[in-house]
Amino acid sequence: MSTPTLSSSDKPAQSLSHLAGNVEQPTFSEAVQGYISKVRGGDMGSLPAIAALAVLGLVFFALRPEKFITNVNVANLFQQGAVVMLMAMGLVFVLLLGEIDLSAGFTSGVCGTVLALTLTRYGWPWYLAVIAALVTGAVIGIMLGLLVAKVGIPSFVATLAAFLAFQGVVLLMIGNGGNISITDKVILSLENNNVPPLLGWVLAVVGVGAYAFSGLWNWSQRRKRGLLAQPIQLVVLKIVVLAIVVFVAVYELNMERGPRPDLKSIKGVPIVVPFIIVIALLLGFVLTRTAFGRHIYAVGGNAEATRRAGIRVSWVRISCFMICSTMAATAGIFAVSRANSVDPNQGGSNVLLYAVGAAVIGGTSLFGGKGRIIDAIIGGLVIAVIDNGMGLLGYSAGIKYVVTGIVLAAAAAVDALSRRRARATGRG
Amino acid sequence: MRTPAQGAPDLAPPPSLEVRGGRKNFGAVHALRGVDLVARAGEVTALVGDNGAGKSTLIKCIAGIYPFDAGEVFFQGEPAHISDPAKASDMGIEVVYQDLALCDNLDIVHNMFLGRELKKGIRLDEAKMETRAAEVLASLSVRTVRSIRQHVASLSGGQRQTVAIARAVLWNSKVVILDEPTAALGVAQTEQVLQLVRRLADAGLAVVLVSHNMNDVFEVADVINVLYLGQTAAQVRTAESSRAEVIELITSGSSSNAPAVPVAAASAPVADAPTTDANGSTLA
Numbered sequence: 146m147s148t149p150t151l152s153s154s155d156k157p158a159q160s161l162s163h164l165a166g167n168v169e170q171p172t173f174s175e176a177v178q179g180y181i182s183k184v185r186g187g188d189m190g191s192l193p194a195i196a197a198l199a200v201l202g203l204v205f206f207a208l209r210p211e212k213f214i215t216n217v218n219v220a221n222l223f224q225q226g227a228v229v230m231l232m233a234m235g236l237v238f239v240l241l242l243g244e245i246d247l248s249a250g251f252t253s254g255v256c257g258t259v260l261a262l263t264l265t266r267y268g269w270p271w272y273l274a275v276i277a278a279l280v281t282g283a284v285i286g287i288m289l290g291l292l293v294a295k296v297g298i299p300s301f302v303a304t305l306a307a308f309l310a311f312q313g314v315v316l317l318m319i320g321n322g323g324n325i326s327i328t329d330k331v332i333l334s335l336e337n338n339n340v341p342p343l344l345g346w347v348l349a350v351v352g353v354g355a356y357a358f359s360g361l362w363n364w365s366q367r368r369k370r371g372l373l374a375q376p377i378q379l380v381v382l383k384i385v386v387l388a389i390v391v392f393v394a395v396y397e398l399n400m401e402r403g404p405r406p407d408l409k410s411i412k413g414v415p416i417v418v419p420f421i422i423v424i425a426l427l428l429g430f431v432l433t434r435t436a437f438g439r440h441i442y443a444v445g446g447n448a449e450a451t452r453r454a455g456i457r458v459s460w461v462r463i464s465c466f467m468i469c470s471t472m473a474a475t476a477g478i479f480a481v482s483r484a485n486s487v488d489p490n491q492g493g494s495n496v497l498l499y500a501v502g503a504a505v506i507g508g509t510s511l512f513g514g515k516g517r518i519i520d521a522i523i524g525g526l527v528i529a530v531i532d533n534g535m536g537l538l539g540y541s542a543g544i545k546y547v548v549t550g551i552v553l554a555a556a557a558a559v560d561a562l563s564r565r566r567a568r569a570t571g572r573g
Numbered sequence: 574m575r576t577p578a579q580g581a582p583d584l585a586p587p588p589s590l591e592v593r594g595g596r597k598n599f600g601a602v603h604a605l606r607g608v609d610l611v612a613r614a615g616e617v618t619a620l621v622g623d624n625g626a627g628k629s630t631l632i633k634c635i636a637g638i639y640p641f642d643a644g645e646v647f648f649q650g651e652p653a654h655i656s657d658p659a660k661a662s663d664m665g666i667e668v669v670y671q672d673l674a675l676c677d678n679l680d681i682v683h684n685m686f687l688g689r690e691l692k693k694g695i696r697l698d699e700a701k702m703e704t705r706a707a708e709v710l711a712s713l714s715v716r717t718v719r720s721i722r723q724h725v726a727s728l729s730g731g732q733r734q735t736v737a738i739a740r741a742v743l744w745n746s747k748v749v750i751l752d753e754p755t756a757a758l759g760v761a762q763t764e765q766v767l768q769l770v771r772r773l774a775d776a777g778l779a780v781v782l783v784s785h786n787m788n789d790v791f792e793v794a795d796v797i798n799v800l801y802l803g804q805t806a807a808q809v810r811t812a813e814s815s816r817a818e819v820i821e822l823i824t825s826g827s828s829s830n831a832p833a834v835p836v837a838a839a840s841a842p843v844a845d846a847p848t849t850d851a852n853g854s855t856l857a
Contacts, residue, residue: 366700367700370700370704372700372703372704373720373722434696434697435695435696435697436690436692436697439679439683439687439690439697440687440688442676442678442679442683443676443679443683443687445678446676446677446678446679447674447675447676447677449674450674450675450676450687451676451687451688453658453670453674454674454687454688454689455658455659455662455688455689456687456688514676514677514678515678567726
């Protein structure tokens with residue numbers, strides 16, 4: 146593919162080197178073939194999750210066409226999935242290290258309770274309460290990180306201990322059988338309000354425009370420097386697909402969906418959507434564009450090699466636990482907003498398991514070193530679709546759990562098998 | 574016991590790395606009991622010795638993983654104290670470990686720059702790193718890596734070794750220490766790596782090659798330093814010694830043919846005939 150033959154006229158004037166200067170840019174079909182061989186070699190990324198999403202969507206649509214794909218329900222999907230997605234985004238950092246955080250669910254509970262208590266009992270303004278919740282999360286994360294990275298407790302055990310302890314902390318803070326209601330409008334709007342339709346369009350156009358610009362700019366820069374770049378058709382195709390998806394979604398969500406529009410109009414993109422996108426972009430930037438992010442992948446791939454490269458591995462570990470717990474706090478804030486209140490089971494039951502499941506279903510490896518932020522969103526959508534679709538079909542909670550469990554087992558099996566396959570084909 | 578180098582008027586530049594009387598104890602175990610090593614720029618210095626002779630300990634001491642208990646280290650003629658690995662890299666001493674410290678889940682560029690990423694603000698400067706990595710690989714005449722953006726896991730053993738070595742020379746290093754670079758390789762790949770080792774020396778680096786394999790040693794080394802039970806048995810020039818002699822030194826610590834030559838004298842450079850194999854050999 147990159148035999149050292151000089152080709153095409155778009156080479157830089159100063160040929161940089163044999164490798165960089167003589168890159169033969171792949172054509173569109175070569176890029177597609179390359180992707181197919183990558184998938185066959187075991188590097189499937191989010192493909193199984195997207196396939197699952199499509200299959201589940203079709204099944205539910207076929208069974209309940211009048212209910213499943215309505216703008217009411219699509220808006221619901223995001224609002225239901227938000228808590229799981231946010232927590233899963235944080236878990237991706239810990240999973241990338243090859244660690245786990247079992248306490249993230251109750252960390253979100255503790256932080257949600259901190260938010261509720263500071264708002265109601267101490268009367269703090271919403272922004273201070275949010276900061277208090279986030280700082281609580283960060284401190285918890287640092288503590289967990291120290292236990293794992295410095296003391297050397299396996300993360301499974303350290304966070305299992307925290308899981309038990311935080312469950313108790315929530316109970317102590319709220320009191321047995323207690324319940325704190327939230328009335329703060331800003332906090333409640335997070336999960337319950339929508340972006341005004343016009344602003345929704347503006348955000349969509351700006352977002353797609355920024356993506357298109359950065360994609361094309363990146364492409365032209367790499368071509369100019371004679372580095373391997375994706376074929377332009379692929380770059381444009383990605384932009385077009387994204388634009389279609391975003392614009393159709395915004396159009397649909399901007400339709401009136403209130404049951405009684407004359408009384409209360411409900412339309413617009415749920416506020417959680419831009420929130421999740423902004424946080425995902427930020428965390429994705431950290432993971433893929435900064436040295437710190439690179440070091441996270443390195444620790445997950447080969448911690449000893451990373452240490453020998455002069456990177457402070459324990460610092461990377463502690464930071465990841467801190468990010469994970471801070472994201473759990475963010476998820477906790479959204480959970481409080483959605484429930485309008487906190488009770489002692491805040492962050493309990495299946496929240497954490499759904500979040501770990503979301504990351505793994507999305508394609509993040511439990512073995513470390515492989516995963517992306519987008520995995521959390523796609524996996525979170527899969528879980529929300531199962532939960533929501535089976536609810537619409539009238540199945541009991543028992544059956545929902547069984548199906549979700551099967552999907553998670555399938556995702557973990559895909560992870561383990563693709564890893565084995567990747568070893569066999571030498572793709573890691 | 575041995576003549577210090579500054580005793581004689583020396584017109585040649587000082588050795589890139591010199592160890593005199595290096596000692597290292599682990600509790601009651603005397604791992605190194607007086608080691609002398611001279612590595613000159615442009616030369617491959619082989620470090621040989623039986624299992625337990627102290628080869629690994631010696632390179633770890635040089636790399637700063639655990640400092641010498643006694644003895645002197647000179648770096649380019651200046652006394653040096655290598656207290657930790659970061660100091661060693663700062664000075665320009667790089668070690669390529671036997672178990673290749675590479676991350677399988679990262680690509681070649683990322684591995685080469687791991688821990689020393691080039692940045693533009695807080696962002697990684699991917700384009701610059703990719704260009705630099707390609708330049709270094711090209712300068713080492715590595716041409717058959719399909720793409721420097723492929724994951725290291727997909728590389729052959731020889732290619733992985735090449736990436737590890739390229740990573741070591743990326744930073745203007747002066748001394749490169751290779752720990753058994755061919756131990757896990759097949760015949761063809763061993764040959765390619767040995768050619769690469771030769772090119773490093775020809776490019777002006779001081780290369781220290783730890784090896785068990787006499788074929789490898791006699792193929793690329795200019796100087797052979799033999800360790801025996803934690804002590805330097807002799808440092809001999811390859812051209813002036815035979816395989817039997819070196820094996821005798823390894824197994825018994827002395828040789829009937831060769832008198833124990835002072836290390837500094839034995840390593841004096843001879844008129845340098847540049848080797849001619851700097852052409853582009855390829856890695857499979």
